[in-house]
Amino acid sequence: MHHGFLYVIPAMGLLALIFMLFKINWVSRQSSGNEKMTEIAKHIAEGAMAFLKTEYKTLAYFVIIAAILLGYMGYANPHSSWTIALAFIVGAVLSAFAGFNGMRIATKANVRTAEAARTSLARALRVSFTGGSVMGLGVTGLAVLGLGALLIIVLHTFGVLDARTGDLQKALEVLTGFSLGAESIALFARVGGGIYTKAADVGADLVGKVEAGIPEDDPRNPATIADNVGDNVGDVAGMGADLFGSFVSTIIGTVVLGGEISKNPDTQDAYGGLSPVLLPMVIAGVGTLFSVLSTYVVRIKENGDVQKALNRGNWLAILLTAIASYFITIHMLPAQLTLRGHVFTSTGVFSSIVVGLIVGTLMSMITEYYTSMGRRPVFRIVKQSSTGHATNIIGGLSVGMESTALPIIVLASGIYGSYALAGLYGVAIAASGMMATTAMQLSIDAFGPIADNAGGIAEMSELPKEVRARTDILDAVGNTTAATGKGFAIASAALTSLALFAAFVGIAMPNPADQHIDIYQAKVLAGLFVGAMIPFLFSSLAIAAVGRAAMSMVQEVRRQFREIPGIMEGKGKPQYDRCVAISTNASIKEMLLPGSLAIIVPLIVGFAFGPEVLGGFLAGVTVCGVLMGIFQSNAGGAWDNAKKSFEKGVDIDGITHYKGSEPHKSSVTGDTVGDPFKDTSGPSMNILIKLTSIVSLVIAPTLANLYSQPAASAPAAALQPNRHQEQTWQNIGQKNAQTNTYSLTDSDWNH
């Protein structure tokens, strides 16, 4: 099968990157404004780079140690290979680079957007959105190129000429290392960036806005540069690494399940039986290219509707990808496929992709409903702000909890539907379909913080009021897209985790009779309990970290206001760098514990209690992670827009309340509580659930070796005497096939 088609995948990634270079070039050529603007932008860019440098240095140790352990584990296991460590490193480096690349352009685009906003809204949108699309194309282009190239290498290395020659399972197992690398970096980047940005934001707001009564982004506030750096390291670099991980994991989950279908001798196609493996990558590549195309329709006439322009681009990308997916799926896949006894058709696979697109769209719409100004939920919070801080908080918590109901019903229906259409492969491909237009989604997401930053620079450089007014329009749209983007991200994370979960079961329990995660067994149920607790603990650690870091920030800002003479009159110069340093150090230190938790606990559970308990654990993390993610993100978004409602002026029982009123002050409390919810712990849930699944998938072959013997599962299996007996007989054959544990033939990388 090693014909040219395989090379189409990385070529698509490369093409996206070439487009990206053009866009970088275009942004760089725009004017960066007057001297003051350039200087402020330089401060922000330097602060952001300083953070990334410190962060990546810390993570380098982690990557090296993890790679060594991973390499040894791969080496010791006949179903894996030491080369998984190399895939891991590539994944980690590309993920870090994707974040770095997005942030570098964002810190260029911000000041250029501010400058463009001096003349027109349309230009400002064009600059900020082009900046965002560099991020989008960088992330997906690198992912498609990296995955595609790695696939070629592993297929060659393990002698996979078609699905029936060489060791396809081992080749795909090595690929999972790529995704582990990507998601590990993503977790730390998301959590670290999230802590950074919210510590700075909360700190700047509490002392600046609340205590000193100066406006947001006022240059007299020592934390203001840190706050703007935070937008870049959290909302841009963190999100870039996050979505790089999601994109890659989704594809790999589908690829591993596809590999199982491919090994089935009935799977006959023009790609040596490998079409189920190639399909998700091809769709990802095609979706990326259609996203490139669609970025060109995101234009407005002066004073046009920004949200509409973004929606136009988004829908175009989705529609084109859906149509193309139909032809690709029908063309590539055989008419009938079989996975673990489930028989389905290529039309079923395409329908699952559509289910995925519908789930993603509905999730975004529900999120928008719960977090938009003028809708019932946000207005409920607005109304409850009129009786004080406490009722505002109660209102927001209640809205956040309620907002889990519809998404979960949509998600459960999506799981049920896509499974009915095309089995577990259907669930996985639904996630892949949903993620195919990540480039477009991310462009829309990343434009928000760029516009936010532009507004900050306009304020700090004391540009005319209409400039800030224009960036504020963009920023408001950015808030909505940030919320809907989160709804989309959590839906895709949930489906991805299920794909990874299914892939895990296939590898950790190679015997079909063993393939069950039975929560009726006490030990599996105990695993479920512990798993479900992890998102609570993780959120707690993340929120507490923001609280601690924000308190240091508050104390530093108070100190500067007290000690620097003339600071409030604009004569004394605030020490911005002190605040940047506080955020940087705090976030690096604080990200380690929650980050490690996500990686180490599944290892402990898996090795101590075996794959079935780990399966229960994974289900617990996934289910509770999705719920906590939706709850926290939506509560945070709703609080934010409740506060914004007062800034615009809002009518409660016939009285209009504005900024500065008592209800507005209460709403600021909710917004501040919501900050770590929606930007630190909430979005981290996605990565937490994917990362625990991937860690499990990576150790699956080792667990299979350790636990796929009748003795180990005896006490629990005693509950089902019939099934157990059956296992025993089949496992004896299985065990014989797995004896040579320390095989040296694994290391023939230069095959």
Added chain:
Amino acid sequence: MHHGFLYVIPAMGLLALIFMLFKINWVSRQSSGNEKMTEIAKHIAEGAMAFLKTEYKTLAYFVIIAAILLGYMGYANPHSSWTIALAFIVGAVLSAFAGFNGMRIATKANVRTAEAARTSLARALRVSFTGGSVMGLGVTGLAVLGLGALLIIVLHTFGVLDARTGDLQKALEVLTGFSLGAESIALFARVGGGIYTKAADVGADLVGKVEAGIPEDDPRNPATIADNVGDNVGDVAGMGADLFGSFVSTIIGTVVLGGEISKNPDTQDAYGGLSPVLLPMVIAGVGTLFSVLSTYVVRIKENGDVQKALNRGNWLAILLTAIASYFITIHMLPAQLTLRGHVFTSTGVFSSIVVGLIVGTLMSMITEYYTSMGRRPVFRIVKQSSTGHATNIIGGLSVGMESTALPIIVLASGIYGSYALAGLYGVAIAASGMMATTAMQLSIDAFGPIADNAGGIAEMSELPKEVRARTDILDAVGNTTAATGKGFAIASAALTSLALFAAFVGIAMPNPADQHIDIYQAKVLAGLFVGAMIPFLFSSLAIAAVGRAAMSMVQEVRRQFREIPGIMEGKGKPQYDRCVAISTNASIKEMLLPGSLAIIVPLIVGFAFGPEVLGGFLAGVTVCGVLMGIFQSNAGGAWDNAKKSFEKGVDIDGITHYKGSEPHKSSVTGDTVGDPFKDTSGPSMNILIKLTSIVSLVIAPTLANLYSQPAASAPAAALQPNRHQEQTWQNIGQKNAQTNTYSLTDSDWNH
């Protein structure tokens, strides 16, 4: 086997009730103080009774309709009987009566405690604790009497002379109706009472304390009577019905599993093989009597340590019950037992009881750590109060989330351990052991709100300061016992649910090869997702209801302050009854939706998707319900005590802050947010998870009829071809045994 021993169980219940009557008599004989006190107490008692009357009238409709449906379902199913409707009614009526009884004595004891506090702390403790123990003995006495009597009746009715004659399964199935009745009332009472008490509390605090600046329980505050009524209907009547339900459900879950052991011909004992059925009831009865005994050591010398006296009583009851359990278990049970292929010993059963006691104790200790003044978590919130409302909230949410970690690990270990010791029966009996001393636990719990009320009466009647000081000592201890009681309640609810879950699997999936809840199946996983969402939705509804009701209360109180001339000078008389009416109507109206949710959703899931999906759903509700329960209760408790720390004066970074300081005001916000958390939605989680399990258990025979056929489970089972085939063969026999669906022989109640 129908020898006299069976009559020992209800006799123990009766004995406890006789002791209760003595205690009621003693309390009634105490002086109720001066005229003003008596009048205020009358207001409170009348308000409380008015609420219960309205509530029970509403619930009567529900009970009648549910009984008819239940009766029909039982009639239509060969494995059940229409008489389950009668058991249901008895359960509902006894549960309502238990709440009513506890509340009546509490509204007598409150004013008598205030009067006793005029002379001595020791006397005040004695009166309030005796009042509490009436509640404790009433609840458990009625439960043991009711269950014991009903057991005798059903065994006679269905011809069960020993475990091998008559229809034991049907007899026990009828018993589950008792528990359904009890838990249904419990849910509505807990939610309705919780909404009532917190609407009044939040309303009274927001306008009285925060806006008007008058102290708590000030007679000028129109909501103050409603607030004190709330303590009675929520913390006394609601909690009484709740724990009546817990106590009964725990026993019944164990009894149903015991029934399975009894049917095994190997089970040979002196009780016709019925010892595994009788054991949990006997232990419950014995635990109740030892609790009676232990109430007599809860005495202090003047100015002695109240907490120590309560602990002494609690430990004595636990210790005596543990020792007695050893002899009872070893004496009653055969040396070796078998349940669903799991073989274990009577010593293992006793050890499981000990595991249950340890789990309960550890859960209480952890809860105490997280919610006590002077410990690290509460101090974290105290410290974060110094930077404002928002950081106080962030601190509390973070502490609440963190506080789930250790309890879940304890719980998971308890499940693992008790299962290893004595299989599923071990898990169930662990819960029973833990619940055996409910009478003592509840006495300790109920004394708190009585003391709280006494303080309110002292304040409103303008008694000398030292009276309030004495009741405050009792109230502070009451806050701690309330928190630890919640930790205990959630642990027992979790274990009980597992027992019910196991019982459900046994009945809904009568074929041993079918007995699994495999979350690897997409549809079961979808069920898990939906189940896990329910606690979020339920909490949201409960919290929002409190918010809405509190807002009406705030507006009414503001109106009275505005419109009644001379009210602030103490000359105008506030219209207390208007506030009582607002709380009553709001809580009755608002309890219906969340309450119905818990009952209707499992019905829909079960009938539409079958028992395995319902099993996934149940696991989701249980796991997430436990987490949300712990999170909300502990966050609320910690916020409360952070606020109390300021009232005592607390040192932050070298500066001592008191009541009225800015950090104190922030801490009041947290306390107000925590109110619905810890007293409405948090404790409702227990009932939610038990009620969904019981509803499932009650419909289990019907589901077995509908779904225990190979065709229905075909699509999912296709995943496990081997197991599926096996099922098919065994189900054919099963199906033949289940054909006569509309059998008339069910209705031979007067056997």
